Amino acid sequence: MTGTAGRNRSLSIRSAILRGSLLLVLLAVLLSGALSFLEFRNALQTEIAHNLGNNAGALQARIDAFIAERIEDQREWHRLELLQDIRVADVDKRLARLLSDLKAGHGEVYSALYCTDLQGRVVAASETDLIGRVRLPGPAMHSGKAGTAAEVVIERSLGGEGYALRADIADAFGSGRIGYLYAVLNWQAVGRFLRDDVHASARTALLLDADDQVIAAAGTLAPQAVAGLPRLAGWYVGGAESGSETRDGAPLGAGRLLVGAATSHGFQHFAGFGWHTLVVESTSVAFAPVWRLTWAMLAGLVFTMLVAGWLTMRLSARIAWPLDQLTAFARRFRQDRSGTPPRIETGISEVGELSRAFSEMIQALEASREQLVRAGKLAVVGEMAAIMAHEVRTPLGILKTSAQLLERRAGTSAEERELVGFIVSETNRLNRLVTTLLECASPQPPQFRPHDLHAIIEHVLALVGGKAQKQSISLETRLAARDSLLACDREQLIQVFLNLVINAIQHVPVEGHIRISSQDVDADLVVRVEDDGPGIPAVEAAKVFDPFYTRREGGVGLGLTIVQQIVQAHGGEIGVGQSELGGACFTVRFARQTVGQ
Secondary structure (H helix, E strand, O other): OHHHHHHHHOOOHHHHHHHHHHHHHHHHHHHHHHHHHHHHHHHHHHHHHHHHHHHHHHHHHHHHHHHHHHHHHHHHHOOOHHHHHHHHOOOOOHHHHHHHHHHHHOOOOEEEEEEEEOOOEEEEEOOHHHOOOEOOOOOOEEEOOOOOOOOEEEEEOOOOOOEEEEEEEEOOOOOOEEEEEEEEEOHHHHHHHHHHHHOOOOOEEEEEOOOOEEEEEEEOOHHHHHHHOOEOOOOOOOOOOOOOOEEEOHHHOOOEEEEEEEEOOOEOOEOOOOOEEEEEEEHHHHOHHHHHHHHHHHHHHHHHHHHHHHHHHHHHHHHHHHHHHHHHHHHHHHHHOOOOOOOOOOOOHHHHHHHHHHHHHHHHHHHHHHHHHHHHHHHHHHHHHHHHHHHOHHHHHHHHHHHHHHHHOOOOOHHHHHHHHHHHHHHHHHHHHHHHHHHHHOOOOOOOEEEEHHHHHHHHHHHHHHHHHHOOOEEEEEEOOOOOEEEEOHHHHHHHHHHHHHHHHHHOOOOOEEEEEEEEEOOEEEEEEEEOOOOOOHHHHOOOOOOOOOOOOOOOOOHHHHHHHHHHHOOOEEEEEEOOOOOEEEEEEEEOOOOOO
16 A cells, blocks of 8 residues: 555656746746846936936926026016006006017916016006006025115015016116016916826926925926926925935826936026926836836746757657657567567657667576576486486496496307396496486586687587598588687587587588688687578577477487586687578677686
């Protein structure tokens, strides 16, 4: 149960790769997106705040220039001789006509021009309805040459909805003054400056006097700012919180605002009234490109996640599919030991290498299993040989001795001698069988010495030459190896090639052909023994080295088993296949660099 629960809790390769890649993409995109958002937002905020400040400065300079020009008008007009007509209450209306002409000559700059006597009664005016009204001088912001005849001040207009410039009318026939000249500014002209600055934008322009009272406004926040917020003391950038580029927009009925501010510094000889100009913009509007970028990045994140998920599933499938195939084959192979490992080509080198390594492992397991089976058979042979050596050789010796005594006894007939000869020959054959079993079960370790393998082969051919000649079998040699020196046990290799050649002689027909060849293959020395006999079927090729397997009548089936043992003891390999001559081909490969180590 624990193992099953553990498998259920574990992740598959596909799930692990999918989750890991998606998490990696998510973290990478979110991190890069957050950094990009912050950097872009800070850069945009700095740029917009700088732009707002420049706008406020330009707007304030324009207003200062406008006021300076109006002050210069006052300085020129208050010295006109015609203004002396206020002494006689402008009985001939010359002063009124002058004021009307001056107003008309400046277009929409002035709302009204009028003169008052020292008691504040309007004596002459560009607008007839003002004549006779009382206008006493009010609190003024001084400008120009204060305390001199050139002094011009600004104060609230007669209706209280704008500002008027006031200049003294000096007494041309004595000292002191005889009245005042008022020039009421058309405040719509100042408002037009603000409207032109914020036209077709979401910004708001505010003009504040020296007491931080809003005196003109234009833009989305203008009506509420002018009507409900007469003062914004300490709120703007030049106030108590100087240095910050954003402000709480609650005083203006808005959220966070970016603020650009400028203070009046005058114009030419005009020192200024200490007014301030603010240009504000809501952060929600200013940072709209940032939020659009954020949504675009989120859309890109979703798209990236989808693409990454698709690619990851494809990749994980290419990795997991071959593993599933190998797992399924391993389970089938464990059940019935059949089938061949799947050939998997995915284009991924590691997966291909795993597939090849798995196939090699299966082949190695099969070879190991065959070796274990063969080792088991050899163990049985060894045990049987030990028993036979103990149980058979003693009675065989007694039988042979008794038969030889009978053969020497006088008066034995020819028929009896023939029977005794059968006993002796069969006893010798049984003794050779027991010896062969003992050699197979307990092979002697080789004694390695440098020997010429070609010389060993020539010696073997000399031993079997007579037997081959009796059957008209030709023995051909093609010993082409350049270096035939090999560290080996000469007697054991003689036994190897003697068994292979005799085995070939026993299977080839009369006037058959046997060829022994050698060659260098890489660092190995390879010897082939080929014949033109019936050959060995492919289904039986893997069995020829098994103990007691023989295709020859009367054979024991241990010769090739002993040959394989000797070759393997020399660090070599032996295999069987199809010969170019049409029969069997035994290939013996010796690795020079490992022999004798």
